[in-house]
Amino acid sequence: MASPPKIWAIGGGKGGVGKSIVSILLATELARLNQSTILIDADLGGANLHTMMGIKTPVRTLNDFVTRKYESMEEICIQTSVKNLQLICGASEILSLANPQYAQKNKIVQNLTQLAADHVILDLGAGTSYNVLDFFLIADNPIVVVTPQPISIQNAYGFVRNAIYRKLSRMASQQSGLQNMIKSAMDPKNEHQMRTIQDLLNAVDQSYNKQVVHKFREAIQKIRPWVITNIARDKRDHNAGRIIQLVAEKYLTIHVEELGAIYYDPMVESMVSSMKPIASLSPECVSRKDAARLVQRLLKRL
């Protein structure tokens, strides 16, 4: 039996940082390396990945799977112009899917691992809603995209922060007292002075027991996001990812790995403006070369 695909989730909190472009670049590079890859538009509220892939009106979307028009996710895959790369389009026209029911979300999550591919790349929507965070948390390679602007860095950090608390909150779903404590800690100005994950764990230790703390700590350690600095323009810009790494280490007690940077590429801008498929960028383009380097680095770690 074939092993399940590796799930990559590309998130980042803020809109406009280039999550979709990064998703396409990484997926294209994996496909070029003969790795069968499925790119999924998981921006359930504002799907537009298909446009960037040169598809005007998708014939099948994720909504068709959720509403049981098709039984498996493989049936809604669309072959792209790139060999080894398939696309599952999102469903922006179905507003209800922007906030799918728990069962619908579970259905998508469970079927992701059954897809016949080496890699599945989820292009997540903007923001830090639970649906976005839950997709991020199931990934083998959770990737945060940041641009070297302060608001983007803040949002990307906030995204990672919320993901950690969401993970703990889900683990405590059967214990309302514990869950309330986590929700309280999530508020950065909470009156209990829990400012870091360590503060929260100390409070849990005092109110519950060491086993719960141990479980939480283990779960947190398993979250190892990568960060990509997109639209970098000089070497100093690379440090955007490092900032998230440093603050997350201190306040969230997790290790965020800096993957590297994708430089500003005027060709990308031009193709988005003229609605040409990003996947057809020349391999000699700055962004393609950068993406190739990042994929090589990630594959070595898998």
Added chain:
Amino acid sequence: MNMPDDHQYSIMQRVLDGTLTVDSTDEFKEILKIYPDDPLLQRKYADLLLEQSQLDEAMAAFHRASQLFIDQGMNLQAIVAKILQWSIRKPTHEEGQQYQRLLSQKGAQQTPLQRFWANMSYAELVTIMLRLVRVRLSTGNQIACVDEPVNDIYFVVSGTLAETISPECQMEATKAGVETEPMLLGPNDIFGNIFPLNQPTLSYTNVVAVTEVELVRIDKTVLHSACLKFPNIANLLLEIYKPENVNKCDRAWQTVRRSIRFGVPTKVEITVPAGQGAEADPLHTGIAVDLSLGGVCVDLGSPSDMPAQDLIKGRSVQLVLDLLNEVATVDLTGKIVWHREQKTDKGATVLIGIRFDAMNATDRELLAEYCSGSIGEQNLLWSLWDSLVKPDNPGTQNGR
């Protein structure tokens, strides 16, 4: 340091920077005849008179210095000169009121700091002036240390200080090959983490005097009491910490670190739409005690000041949150889910909890940005941004 030749370097400048010591009041008077309208020189002269215990003359000189400072838009320096004058002999209420009128009528109002001093009532000004503490530092003296408590707001009256980032940020900057330079703080700059006013705060930077420095400081607990008693002081203080278009301001506002705003109380305006049994659209203002994406707890102040009888549980309300930025004001709707009076050391305060209705993506993003971490997290993010990423010159690019 390359000094200009003597003939280029005026006597006045040398007196002011201390390279020429004049300890004869007669000699000083001669210099003042050449520069009769220079407030800094006048202040120096007043200091000399005070040192020599010529108290009446010193009072007159401080008075003149204060007037000259006001004429030049240097309200802070004017206040300090006036404090020194009044420390020799306590003023009458009439003199105090006269001075407050002068400051409010003639004092410059271009920058938030100028407005802070010029727009206080007599009672407010007296409250603040009485509690300002003068601090003099010699070159090399340190006034703030990373991770040590800093519970005052400092106003730079004269001299220069250097503010450096924490060793943690410094180390990372070095690792990243980024050169960092201290930020210089000069007259009319302010520093110190005073928000939240009711909690102790730590310094995120080191601040060292690089010249002889005169500061005035005020303790945050004093400010807190003053703000509770005089809401106008609270508003003027918040204005200081609001980011403002730097083109409109002097350099004071460039050094109000953006990080601080995350601790600044968020002002909330609440209106009740007509048709819920309430009178048409009464407006209530309060301070957000606890703001998150889901809702907000608002402190509406004393029940006697603001009965808030229309703000009862279950009622729908419209809210405007002032996120301390012209572009970041969000309009939301929500429902009051609880309402209670809480005892405080000053009496009681009305608290209401409001759960937000679904908000649009833009408002959600603004709010998420505003709530994305504790003050410590935000400060570290901003400090690292300043030292590791922020371009030295936004117009230049270093290339790959």
